Amino acid sequence: MSAAAHAVAHSPEKRLRISRLGLWLFFLSESCLFGAFAAARFYMNGTYVPDDLNQILGLVLTSILLVSSLTAYRAETAIAHGNVAHGKLMILATMLLGLIFLGGVITEWSIAHFEPSEGYGTSFFSMTGLHASHVATGILFLGLAYMFAARGKYTPASHWGMTGVVMYWHFVDVVWVFFYPALYLTG
């Protein structure tokens, strides 16, 4: 390949498309993983939900995660429009909400009246644990995005790193949109 052809093949536009495709393929593979856990939950336990499951905490956790998607969206939108200061603030808000969510999950685990070895407990702890590990990863990625934003690496014309992190955060939110009713509401 000549140098000119190589430059065209790896133009910023082309790289962006490849990055997007890679991210969505990753989401597809992750959907299979989360889907398998959700399917196992219904296969093992039907629609059973323990009567003493803390419904209010589940609703609060869901609300926190949904609001964190709004702050993540605001962060990306601000940076895409060159408003880095607001973008950084919203990244921090998203990270804080993510940490609160994780605290809520830990609280839920500590007060649960069922064991991981029980049928429902196996599903509950594995699904919330798998999801929480993705939230924790998202917080780390957001920290990196904050660092890059603070160093002025993102511009309105070039901010794929920020977009990719925020898309990942939204994906984790979409997973919870299905996990919440599957674990808390079907009974």
Add this chain to the structure above:
Amino acid sequence: MNEAQAQNRGLVAIIVLAVLTAIEYVIAVGIDATAVVVTLLAVVALVKALVILEYFMHVSKLWRGEGEHA
């Protein structure tokens, strides 16, 4: 779309998601028939996912350029 308009789009999405979450909760506590509850919850969850995909993840504008942010 300027920044304020784009940010307002996010507010619309979160309001829709909040309403759908409330509907979800009411369905779970207000209906006894399990099959109906599961079906309705699946539909609401699907709509919520679509709202996030479209409003927050811009899935219909996936192949736009980076400077063409909604």
